[in-house]
Amino acid sequence: MGNITLLDILGSALIAGFLLMIISHSNARMNETLFTTGNDLVVQEELVTLVQTIEEDFRRLGYCRDQMKIADPSKALLQAGAASISFQTDVDNDGNVDTLSYYLGAVADLAVTRNPRDRILYRKVNGSGPMPMNIGLTLFDVHYFDVNNNSIARPVASPSAVHQIEIDIRLESTAPYDTTYSFAAWRQLRLRSRNLTGR
Amino acid sequence: MTQIFLGIGAILLLGIATISMNRGFEANDEVMRSSKHAVIATSIAASVIEDATGRAFDEVSIDSLIVDPSGLTSPGALGPESGETAHTPDDFDDYDGFTRYDTVDVGGALNKVVFLTSAVVTYVQPTTPELTSSSRTLFKKISVTVTSPTMKETVRQELVFTYFRFQ
Numbered sequence: 093m094g095n096i097t098l099l100d101i102l103g104s105a106l107i108a109g110f111l112l113m114i115i116s117h118s119n120a121r122m123n124e125t126l127f128t129t130g131n132d133l134v135v136q137e138e139l140v141t142l143v144q145t146i147e148e149d150f151r152r153l154g155y156c157r158d159q160m161k162i163a164d165p166s167k168a169l170l171q172a173g174a175a176s177i178s179f180q181t182d183v184d185n186d187g188n189v190d191t192l193s194y195y196l197g198a199v200a201d202l203a204v205t206r207n208p209r210d211r212i213l214y215r216k217v218n219g220s221g222p223m224p225m226n227i228g229l230t231l232f233d234v235h236y237f238d239v240n241n242n243s244i245a246r247p248v249a250s251p252s253a254v255h256q257i258e259i260d261i262r263l264e265s266t267a268p269y270d271t272t273y274s275f276a277a278w279r280q281l282r283l284r285s286r287n288l289t290g291r
Numbered sequence: 292m293t294q295i296f297l298g299i300g301a302i303l304l305l306g307i308a309t310i311s312m313n314r315g316f317e318a319n320d321e322v323m324r325s326s327k328h329a330v331i332a333t334s335i336a337a338s339v340i341e342d343a344t345g346r347a348f349d350e351v352s353i354d355s356l357i358v359d360p361s362g363l364t365s366p367g368a369l370g371p372e373s374g375e376t377a378h379t380p381d382d383f384d385d386y387d388g389f390t391r392y393d394t395v396d397v398g399g400a401l402n403k404v405v406f407l408t409s410a411v412v413t414y415v416q417p418t419t420p421e422l423t424s425s426s427r428t429l430f431k432k433i434s435v436t437v438t439s440p441t442m443k444e445t446v447r448q449e450l451v452f453t454y455f456r457f458q
Binding site: 096099100103104107110111114115117118121122125128129132133136139140143255256258280281282283284 | 292294295298299301302305306309312313316319320323326327330334335337338341342344345
């Protein structure tokens with residue numbers, strides 16, 4: 093009788109251990125899935141929003157509703173750097189020429205997040221204050237190509253030679269699961285502004 | 292002894308429930324990964340189309356004005372001309388037969404993912420752009436397909452390119 097009771101207790105303890113282990117593992121897995129899925133969703137939404145804005149702006153490079161105000165679109169690109177670009181456009185389609193700039197902020201600007209690599213992409217129209225575009229951006233790399241599709245060294249000394257622009261963008265989650273920033277999104281854009289090439 | 296059997300039964304039931312839950316997580320992961328890769332595939336397809344639309348409409352329109360479609364490249368000869376490849380295009384239909392592998396760093400456990408991009412260019416009629424035209428027209432359609440072993444679906448983008456020229 094005593095032996096059977098002891099066996100029961102030991103068996104119960106073993107089973108309870110297994111149960112706890114299974115529940116603990118399931119709980120950890122559920123937490124990981126919830127966290128990473130949420131991060132993935134945020135990163136993808138941020139990426140789509142950012143790309144839409146960039147595409148819309150860059151398509152209008154050299155465009156002005158009053159076309160006589162940018163008579164020579166080849167001069168619309170004002171500054172062309174690796175992580176910054178500035179050009180003439182008509183942001184609000186009112187017939188007045190605007191100067192639109194994109195540039196990447198310093199890592200210290202986004203020290204509030206746990207990701208040590210993310211930065212803010214700023215969008216600046218004319219003399220107004222820079223507008224932060226997003227969080228979680230870890231790469232904003234702009235490449236320039238001439239009419240023969242040859243890459244031009246950056247910063248571009250002669251922006252009028254630019255015929256095509258390629259942009260690499262990478263977004264990461266602002267916080268890791270454990271220590272891994274596993275949810276990075278990347279997108280390459282190759283834009284030919286109709287106004288820039290139509291000269 | 293009965294209690295032990297009951298306990299083992301309970302573990303089995305919990306195990307079955309856990310396996311089912313894990314399958315759900317795996318399916319969720321796969322969908323998220325696939326959708327993330329589909330975004331990249333979409334951007335690759337858009338980049339190829341963007342590149343193509345920056346070219347001349349046809350080999351003969353590079354240096355001269357088209358007034359009659361009969362002078363265009365024949366439907367059977369679309370693709371790179373002699374001495375050209377799909378990677379050195381000078382006109383829109385040179386992208387016919389284009390294939391390219393892109394290895395993209397997507398982060399996460401998979402890290403590097405390979406995407407295969409291919410393109411087909413055909414003539415189309417403006418009233419039936421979904422059908423290939425057997426005759427020359429002033430409308431060409433590019434269909435870009437991007438696949439990857441890590442994507443459940445194939446990403447396909449199409450664009451009809453029209454000849455125009457400012458005088």
